[in-house]
Amino acid sequence: MSQEKFAFHLDKNFTIGTIFLIFFILFVSTTMVFAQNGTPPTDNEVNAIAKDLYCPVCENTPLDVCPTVACAQWRDMIREKLTAGWSKEQISQYFVDQYGDRVLAEPPKRGFNWLVYVLPPIFFLGGCILVYKNLRKFKNQKPGVDSGNMDKNDPYMQEVEEALQLMNRKDQGN
Amino acid sequence: MENPEETKKTLPRWAVVTAFVVLLGFLGILGWGLKNAQQGPVKVGQPVPVFNLTTFDGQVVSTSDLKGKVIVVNFWASWCKPCEQEAAELEEAWQSYRESDQVYFFGVDYVDTETQAKKYIEKFNITYPNGPDLRTSISQLFRITGVPETYVIDKNGNLANAKIGPYESLAEIKQMIDPLISE
Amino acid sequence: MLTNLGFGSLVITFALSLYGIFAAIYGERKNLYRFVESARWAMLLTFPMITLVTLCIIGLLVTQHYEVQYVYNVTSQSMPLYLKITALWGGQSGSLVFWAWLMSAFASAVTLRKWNRDRDFLPWVIVVCLVTLAFFLSMIILFENPFQRFWSTSGGQQIVAMFQPAGSQLIIPADGRGLNPLLRHPGMVIHPPMLYLGFVSFVIPFAFGIAALITGRKDDRWIRLTRRWTLVAWMFLSIGLVLGSRWAYDVLGWGGYWAWDPVENAAFMPWLTGTAFLHSVMIQEKRGLFKRWNMILVILTYSLVIFGTFLTRSGVLSSVHAFAQSAIGPMFFAFIGITFLVSLALLIKRWNDLNSEGQMNSLLSRESLFLVNNLLFMGVLAVVFWGTVFPLISELFTGQKVTVSAPFYERSTGPLFAGLLLLMGIAPLSAWGHSTWKTLGKAMWKPGLLSLLVLIAMVISGIRSFGALLGLWLTSFVIFVTLYEFWRGMIARHRRSGENYFTALIRLAARNRRRYGGYVIHLSIVLMAIGIIGIESFQTQTQAKLIPGESLQLAGYTVTYESLAEFDVQDGRNVARAVLNVSKNGKNLGELYPRRDYFYDSQQPMTIPGVRSTIEDDLYVILVNWEEISTNGATFKVFHNPLVNWLWFGGILLIFGSFIAAWPDPEKGLQLESITKSRQSAVSSSISAD
Structure with missing residues (x-):
């Protein structure tokens, strides 16, 4: 694909010259792509890309299911870009450049945003360590109380047993 | 979670302190966020930071080059119906100030598609510089709450007044700009 | 008239709750029981008072007093009567009143119980409930007064005020703005009350927990007293969440049921801590462990309830569910901060008293x-909490708005939920105190083998998605384990008593409601899991523009576009309704009517899907777009959602299971009382020994 090189410029330095050049090339390539395969992109192809992009003005709504007029226009834009032969990544990048990171389903993995990916696992790991420290102690201990499996299904026996356990503990406690 | 073997041990001081620091830190962030959410648009009289607009024809206009002029920043979008009410009047106002070279107009196209935006500009014959709000940075600068909104910056670079919603008439636009020119 | 009556009652209730707080504290400090008793009566009296306030608002809503701002904002003449009544919780101030009403109902119900043996708790339970209530009432009176009216001053200005400003005239608009169309759905009518009930009833266990902390009682009495409240709270919260999902599925028209929206998460977080709490209190009851952890959980749950309300109502996070930005944000913020800090300080003060009575063996x-179950729930909570607040934090520190949505949550919580399913299969088979691999294996191998057979069958049937295979295998494991537990119990009982199998099963469940109710709830969760795995892993979709007579295919279904009509309806809607014919394998299955409603008064469109629902799958059709002249084409989006109905079945079963588990049982109640009594004396003797 001839445009890929230019789209790369679009990412790196967003200068007027490149934009101009891109639009020129795009214009030319639009006609070229049409000449190549002739069929406009289907709704499903558009939706496949819109699904992973989020509406820039609504909250938490993927573009493919957003009912507003603005979203319909954005879907049309995806269609235009597809017709122009852009890849999914190029279209996503274009959306990010135009409307900011919020169009992505997740924050891009760089800088400050790493926090969103790193903190919950750290927290969870901390919890694991706490639990492990609690559990480790008992490995070598003899089973103290064993309610056992017998009569497990008889509620009355269970109650009795529980009461017994309590008494035991009380004796131990004092 | 506790440690049953050391049940008599008191809670270490560092744990208490950490618990409170984390909690207060979080509350602080929350409070800060709340303050931001509630502060509304920029205040009249405050200096407006410098920003650039990349127009649809590829020029970059910076407010730093426009010192000493009155700047009108209008936020709009092609999907915005109320914006159409004021579009013709804004253009008319621009035409009337254009000669004097005292007033500059910015049309900032808020989250829009280029195709539709260009159609809109053509439909209302808009000639002042218009460009997309790339990465919504300009709208975040002004903390706009919707479109249309219009902000007028005086010759010293301070926000002179703001209009939320569409202008009703040409006179209303002029009323906001004229006093600033003679300053 | 009604406005003044309502506002007056509101102010009196507020004064009453303030009085109750002071009387309770004074009575407790000075050991004057009649003051505590008086505080209790004050709390009881708040209920009829707020009921009166609520009735005033409903009266205004039903009689179309559009000069009242709240009535103007949420109703219009074209709305049916039931919607006018339920508009009580359709807006910010009304829903706050409704919240307060439920709160006082629960608080009053609690004070009606016999307090003989728990007299030391009473003043503090009253204080916690009334502080919460008074806070909500003050929000209503100061910032969100539902009785404010429109006035036109002599200067011609239009203002909103409670009392008539000097020289002004009342403005009476001819019609109101009408309820947000998204909320005009039967699901939405019951969804908020259920959520609020869940939220409010979690205040009760919290109040008892705080009372236990203040009084320094370190036994598990507070847990035993609030076990049912917790279960009921949990049930209402669950129903609220399921109904909310159902509403999203029916009304929002995007083929899904859960968007991980900040407000959904805000309701989900107390559910997570609440579920963890329900499990971990059992450890304290049976083994005397984790007293501190239970306190932390109940404090966390309460704080998350208030935090959720804050997120929804302060405008700090934007969301489809959010109420309009409001002045109550800072007050809520202060309230969260104060309650959380005070609870934490109390907990730290009592930390050393709350030591474990036993050990883990x-x-x-x-x-x-x-314990592992609690760890996993906390893991899910960490993900959901952090994902919800991260956009806010990111915007503060980097100035960039970011979205944290479904893929993030699904990826991070998926393994944790799988772990929870696995535990759900193992834990019921392990014994309190001590278990070994041998005893566990003995209990587990039969259901395990059966579930492996299911797994093999699934692989043969062509399912290749790893997540779906793992999830469905785990769900089948839990189902077999749970049914096997019922089976074993039934057989044991049948052998011992000679009852027939059915009677044995019923009696078994009746004798041990908590346990078998819990199993039914487990089954219901598993059914929901099946629905969720089905729609998440196997959902397919397609979209096409059709002209009448044309059809599209999806998952074996053929959908044929027949016609489209656009018309106005009496209640102020413009409806575009398509008629589609659905068939499968040449068999005609009937028609679907996806439509788009446009509400003139609020200028909002709504996409209502046409859904054909079976046990196996849903066919879900959305009308995306159409040409003005109906002879031309219309665009449809079709979703195939396998197994999604199990989600709703699970929801119904969950209610059933909760009722079994929470139903009062006089006989068993007595037994429990005797046990706790012996335990209590044990504790008090140990205290006196100190």
Whole structure:
């Protein structure tokens, strides 16, 4: 694909010259792509890309299911870009450049945003360590109380047993 | 979670302190966020930071080059119906100030598609510089709450007044700009 | 008239709750029981008072007093009567009143119980409930007064005020703005009350927990007293969440049921801590462990309830569910801060008193597995909490708005939920105190083998998605384990008593409601999991523009576009309704009517899907777009959602299970009382020994 090189410029330095050049090339390539395969992109192809992009003005709504007029226009834009032969990544990048990171389903993995990916696992790991420290102690201990499996299904026996356990503990406690 | 073997041990001081620091830190962030959410648009009289607009024809206009002029920043979008009410009047106002070279107009196209935006500009014959709000940075600068909104910056670079919603008439636009020119 | 009556009652209730707080504290400090008793009466009296306030608002809504701002904002003439009544919780101030009403109902119900043996708790339970209530009432009176009216001053200005400003005239608009169309759905009518009920009833266990902390009682009495409240709270919250999902599925028209929206998460977080709490209190009851942890959980749950309300109502996060930005944000913020800090300080003060009475003996004991269960719930909470607040934090520090949505949550919580399913299969088989691999294996191998057969069958049937295979295998494991537990109990009872199998089963469940109710709830969760795995892993979709007579295919279904009509309806809607014919394998299955409603008064469109629902799958059709002249084409989006109905079945079963588990049982109640009595004396003797 001839445009890929230019789209790369679009990412790196967003200068007027490149934009101009891109639009020129795009214009030319639009006609070229049409000449190549002739069929406009289907709704499903558009939706496949819109699904992973989020509406820039609504909250938490993927573009493919957003009912507003603005979203319909954005879907049309995806269609235009597809017709122009852009890849999914190029279209996503274009959306990010135009409307900011919020169009992505997740924050891009760089800088400050790493926090969103790193903190919950750290927290969870901390919890694991706490639990492990609690559990480790008992490995070598003899089973103290064993309610056992017998009569497990008889509620009355269970109650009795529980009461017994309590008494035991009380004796131990004092 | 506790440690049953050391049940008599008191809670270490560092744990208490950490618990409170984390909690207060979080509350602080929350409070800060709340303050931001509630502060509304920029205040009249405050200096407006410098920003650039990349127009649809590829020029970059910076407010730093426009010192000493009155700047009108209008936020709009092609999907915005109320914006159409004021579009013709804004253009008319621009035409009337254009000669004097005292007033500059910015049309900032808020989250829009280029195709539709260009159609809109053509439909209302808009000639002042218009460009997309790339990465919504300009709208975040002004903390706009919707479109249309219009902000007028005086010759010293301070926000002179703001209009939320569409202008009703040409006179209303002029009323906001004229006093600033003679300053 | 009604406005003044309502506002007056509101102010009196507020004064009443303030009085109750002071009387309770004074009575407790000075040991004057009649003051505590008086505070109790004050709390009881708040209920009829707020009922009166609520009735005033409903009266205004039904009689179309559009000069009242709240009535103007949420109703219009074209709305049916039931919607006018339920508009009570359709807006910010009304829903706050409704919240307060439920709160006082629950608080009053609590004070009606016999307090003989728990007299020391009473003043503090009153204080916590009334502080919460007074806070909500003050929000209503100061910032969100539902009785404010429109006035036109002599200067011609239009203002909103409670009392008539000097020289002004009342403005009476001819019609109101009408309820947000998204909320005009039967699901939406019951969804908020259920959520609020869940939120409000979690205040009760919290109040008892705080009372236990203040009084320094370190036994598990507070847990036993609030067990039912917790279960009921949990049930309402669950129903609220399921109904909310159903509403999203029916009304929002995007083929899904859960968007991980900040407000959904805000309701989900107390559910997570509440579920963890329900499990871990059992460890304290049975083994005397984790007293501190239970306190932390109940404090966390309460704080998350208030935090959720804050997120929804302060405008700090934007969301489809959010109420309009409001002045109550800072007050809520202060309230969260103060309650959380005070609870934490109390907990730290009592930290050393809340030591464990026993020890953990085995890695595989039920308490150890419950501990892991709690760890996993906290893991999910960490993900959801952090994902919800991260956009806010990111915007503050980097100035960039970011979205944290479904893929993030699904990826991070998926393994944790899988772990929870696995535990759900193992934990019921392990014993309190001590279990070994041998005893566990003995209990587990039969259901395990059956579930492996299911797994093999699934692989043969062509399912290749790893997540779906793992999830469905785990769900089948839990189902077999749970049914096997019922089966074993039934057989044991049948052998012992000679009852027939059915009677044995019923009696078994009746004798041990908590346990078998819990199993039914487990089954219901598993059914929901099946629905969720089905729609998440196997959902397919397609979209096409059709002209009448044309059809599209999806998952074996053929959908044929027949016609489209656009018309106005009496209640102020413009409806575009398409008629589609659905068939499968040449068999005609009937028609679907996806439509788009446009509400003139609020200028909002709504996409209502046409859904054909079976046990196996849903066919879900959305009308995306159409040409003005109906002879031309219309665009449809079609979703195939396998197994999604199990989600709703699970929801119904969950209610059933909760009722079994929470139903009062006089006989068993007595037994429990005697046990706790002996335990209580044990504790008090140990205290006196100190």
